Amino acid sequence: MLGLEKKDVTLLAVVALLAFAAPFILNPFPEGSEMAQFNAGYPDLMQRFVIFGIFAIGYNILFGLTGYLSFGHAAFLGVGSYSAVWMFKLLSMNVIPAIILSIIVAGLFSLVIGFVSLRRSGIYFSILTLAFAQMSFNLAYSVLTPITNGETGLQLTLNDPRILGASTGADGSIPVTSLFGIEMRSTYEMHAGAWLFQFNAGYYVCAIILVAAFYLAMRIFRSPFGLMLRAVKTNQTRLNYTGLNARPYTLAAFVISGMYAGLAGGLMASMDPLAGADRMQWTASGEVVLMTILGGTGTLLGPVLGAGFIKYFENIFSKINDNVLHGWFAALPDGLEDTLVFIVHPFVGKGWNMTLGLMFMAVVIFLPGGLMEGGQRLAKLFRKKDKPSGDDSEHHPKQAPHVAE
Template identity: 80%
Template sequence: MFGLDKKDTSLLMIVAVLTLFAPFILNPFPTGSGLAQFNAGYPDLMQRFVIFGIFAIGFNILFGLTGYLSFGHAAFLGVGSYSAVWMFKLLSMNVLPAILLSVIISGLFALVIGFISLRRSGIYFSILTLAFAQMSFSLAYSVLTPITNGETGLQLTLDDPRVLGVTATADGSIPVTNLFGLEMRGTYEMAVGPWAFQFNIGYYLCALVLIAAFYLAIRIFRSPFGMMLRAVKSNQQRMNYTGLNSKPYTLAAFVISGMYAGLAGGLMASMDPLAGAERMQWTASGEVVLMTILGGAGTLIGPVLGAGFIKYFENIFSKINDNVLHGWFSFMPDGLEDFVVFIVHPFIGKGWHLTLGILFMLVVIYLPGGLVEGGQRIAGWIKGNKQSDAQQSETKPAE
């Protein structure tokens, strides 16, 4: 279907079902129950899942296929956000032109940075992209204040022109982002018994974009262009002596993944119309690297899983505090309860990075193919197949 083979079609279907039914899937626990804090089915967080999923899918086109590890992809995310907010300030609150501009501007930005950074490969390429991203961050933070509004971040105001829209609504407030009148913040709540499911328009826009972005990524992976990108990763020497110029191939991959990042940035600003310099900081660039590797670099679905995994940890584990722990372990005798809480304390709340770090190490050491490899091994055990079969299919994920 859609020019994909059976396996890829089912992969696309899985992603489509997961994203479209996310409000149910992520809300398994009834509201008010003790486990309700593990629910992730609220609009804000679901939007973040899919937006970072898009970011990681794009990053994987560069890193997973060509092996070029960019440490500065957050710069494109930031540029996308700024472009979108400017579109909201100057043109209208419709998200479509904003997202289009984000993709175009970040693509141009990626063309310039890629052209220079791709003169080197390996660690030098990574350092060059990191340097560019940090420069962009510093510029956005201070020098370019007229464009970026410095450390406050770029926000909408009541005297923005918005030539195709209104400067302010009738009741004197800032208009909200919309898609031809459909407000992004619009949410429909459905109560089923003790459960409350939330369907947010902004989330569904992001989800549809993610499905389209995922579909495009599959096509790129299976195309002659995708094969050439894998050839870049495998043996550039042979490539150059086979009459192929590897430079435009890597540059095209860099620009495409930069545009994906810009798309993610544009969507982020469409959900919440502000943009700050911290979005471009190197920790944000590092995060997408973690997502891709954790999920499985070079696989199609891995980056999406990795993005969801990390964002879930960031938002759910960080909210567990000592009071919650005391609630959980209250069945224990007092001394023991305090002791257990003391042991668990470093891994929760602000310590969620520690938990994530340990999990990341475990995955990289025991599952070099990421969560996807984990899934394949489990599927292999269930089918009773030998582990080696799972590994074989895993080494050729793009076939």
């Protein structure tokens, strides 16, 4: 089915199910309860999960398959965002042309940067990509102000031409992004008992694109092209003496992952039509590296999980402040309460980075294969309990784990 093996169809179905049912899955706690602050099922955050998931899936095609650690992918995300906003300013508020343009522009941009950077490998490649990204960031911040609107960021105004749409909305305000009339911000709220589920049009556009992006990545992983990319990662010398030049393969992977980043940037602007230079900063480039490594480099599902994890921490843990902590520990005696709050304080609220950092260290040290390896180990543990004997490992060579399981 769909040119995939059965196992992959299952994986794709799971991803689709998770994406489409996210408003339920991410809202397990009833409205108004103590735990409601851990709910992540609101449109803004869900959109971010999915958009960064797309970004990480694309990044993983480069880093996971070829092993080339790019440290400048946020530049493509930023370029995608600017392109999309320009499309909203000049053409119409429809998101389709905006997203298409952002993919094309990011693709061209990554072709240029990749062509230069891929002359080197290893750390030199990383530094070159970082240099290009910082250059793009600084240009966007200062010199290119006519295109990027500098530090204010590119925004929509009432004077934009929008040749295929209207400069102003029906009520005289700036029009909103839409897909053939469906406004991206429109949300259907469903009250079920104490629970509130929100179904946002923009989120579902992102989710559909995520599933498509995931499917595409899956096809690439299983294709001869994907096999060659993995060959590049393990032994370029052998690949050369096997009759293939590694450069075009790495460049293709770089451009594909750049286009994924452009798509993510375009979607970001489609959900909220503004673009700032800080989207291109090196911290943003580093974030996608963290997402991929945290989830599991070279696996299909890993980067999506990693993106979800980091965004969850960024948005949920950062909201826990001292008042909330005192609320949690209120039942305890005063002295103990203050002590506990004092201990927990550095790890939540503004200290969410610390928790994330510790978690990242733990994953890298104990689970070098990321969260996916953790999952696999758990699964193996349970399988062993099911059938304790009959496994004649000595007479069967160890089966190599297929990449991307």
